[in-house]
Amino acid sequence: GGRFLEMGKTDLRDPEAVARQHAGVRYRSYDLVAQAGPERIQEMLVELAALFERKVLVPSPIRSWDVRRGQEAFRYLREGRNT
Secondary structure (H helix, E strand, O other): EEEEEEEEOOOOOOHHHHHHOOOOOEEEEEEHHHHHHHHHHHHHHHEEEHHHHHOOOOOOOOOOOOOOHHHHHHHHHHHOOOO
């Protein structure tokens, strides 16, 4: 059960098909730019910046790979060890 909010632009699913295949799951796609508009997006970004400044939010960990370790980096992603 639960809700799935799709914020991507590709691979959108049919909400009714998702409901049939997964009992209790509600699916909805959401286009932030189209539905919120530029003014609201600016308000959200200002609020997010303030939360980061106050350390209420912290950035996600970043892992970088030397280009010579590309094969290892792709293996790491493929195995789903990234967050």
